[in-house]
Amino acid sequence: MPKVTDAHRAARRDQILAAAARCVAREGFHKTTMAAVIAEAGLSAGAVYGYFKSKNEIIKAIADRALGQAAHHLHDLVEREEPVHPADAVEVFLRQVTAPVVEGGVELPRIAVQAWAEAVRDPEVHALAREKMLALRDALESVVLRCRRDGTLPADLDPAQAAQVLFGLLPGFVLQRLILGDVTPESYVQGVRALLR
Template sequence: MARVSQAHLDARRRQILDGATRCFTRNGFHATSMQDVLKEADLSAGAVYRYFRSKEELIAAIAEETFTSIRGAFETAAQQSPLPTPDLLLAEVLGTILETRAGDPAAGPRDFPRLMLQVWTETLRNEELAALLRRGYEEISGLWVGLVAAYREAGMLPADVPAEHVARTLIASAQGYVAQQALFGGVDPGMLRDGLRGLMSMGGAEPTTPR
């Protein structure tokens, strides 16, 4: 029997994950069955179960892949020199992630945000996913704390606010963008960039006197 190449195995796994992602995005985790995934991926049960023994394993794999892509996009953006300001960095990270998900021809602009919202909800009942989310959050938070130190060293940020507080606020901004895009649509990373830039400039603006 001919030996199957690693490239073929990787492509088949990608095919399964893309099909499952489309199903989960369209119908949600709990309304999607493994039969739905088989049909969407156009594969036999044996082909799919060789890689994933259950729907829960599929959900965990997609969640881990999503967190990994977020962390990778963030690390790449944070390695730039000169270091971009938070508004530019966050918009770049979100734009990179959305472009990556758009690699699937069947993906829409709200697919990734909807998937993330489902993952966050699933962590409330799935301890394995919750632990994965906590690790991802700690990694991203640690990166932001390091960036805050770099901003302070460059004279771009005062030292009177704890770095963790700044990190949490910026992560919350990204999470809020994802939630708005998932629920309402019509939001692009440029809006987050412009909004943050406006808020960042408030300290230098002259207050107006109410009439």
């Protein structure tokens, strides 16, 4: 019965990653101990090491999820037939990212910030972050291209530069939300709409 076993394995992995994500949101990657993850998951050390071969592997899996979630939801927009204004794309992202509770009980942005820090120093997380960020920025570039084609944006706008800037708005929102606590998707999108040409 390999299918049942595989499903079981996947469920266990999720259980462990969700537990680890809660720890990481609380303590960051490096202050999170395997003992804490093990306790949070309600499993034994041996069990956890049966599903992940090291703490590092868990960290990478968590970073992957936290960084990938955002890009994932922007794809829907890109797939649509009708054009979407860049500010709407930004809004989709912001709403996604502030959804009350996601992914095992933690807001992902908190983990994303840890992942950024790790990406700066660990080549493997760097590669992973790079891939996810490029995917997200490419999605934004598609949006820009379409708007340019239908005249919503001027023809002389460099789509790559515009995508840099649009993408660049997102980490700043996350950071202000987590550290200053006074930004909402509404206030931020209003500001964006007011400033964008």
